[in-house]
Amino acid sequence: MEIAIIAHDGKKAEMVQFLNEHQAVFHQKEITLISTGTTGKKVKKAGFDVLRMLSGPLGGDAQIAARVAEGKCKMVIFFRDPLEKHPHEPDVLMLMRLCDVHDVPLATNLASAELFINALKTS
Numbered sequence: 001m002e003i004a005i006i007a008h009d010g011k012k013a014e015m016v017q018f019l020n021e022h023q024a025v026f027h028q029k030e031i032t033l034i035s036t037g038t039t040g041k042k043v044k045k046a047g048f049d050v051l052r053m054l055s056g057p058l059g060g061d062a063q064i065a066a067r068v069a070e071g072k073c074k075m076v077i078f079f080r081d082p083l084e085k086h087p088h089e090p091d092v093l094m095l096m097r098l099c100d101v102h103d104v105p106l107a108t109n110l111a112s113a114e115l116f117i118n119a120l121k122t123s
């Protein structure tokens with residue numbers, strides 16, 4: 001199962017902590033992680049295999065959106081920072097819209113990410 005992990009800059013530390021707390025789930029071999037560029041660097045540094053796309057502002061969210069549309073990416077965990085402005089907000093909106101179009105689970109904060117992971121543990 002391909003899962004996208006994305007974090008805005010203000011949320012990257014929270015994202016790494018989340019990954020570390022759920023290592024057992026994310027190290028399962030049936031789970032493939034994909035990330036936007038800078039998030040992916042942090043994911044890798046934390047010890048996880050990850051397929052890195054471009055950085056978010058350069059099109060990484062759009063690349064992940066395309067994988068959602070193609071049916072490759074089956075879950076998106078996006079630690080969004082609602083208190084910052086992002087030049088690529090249209091790409092972010094496209095990603096979220098395509099998750100809704102294709103009925104792909106999308107978590108946009110830590111509480112919902114935790115619920116998703118708990119659901120993965122029981123499935």
Ligand SMILES: O=C(CO)COP(=O)(O)O
Binds near residue numbers: 036056092
């Ligand atoms: O901007 C992002 C998501 O919209 C994240 O991009 P980076 O992982 O490259 O920082």
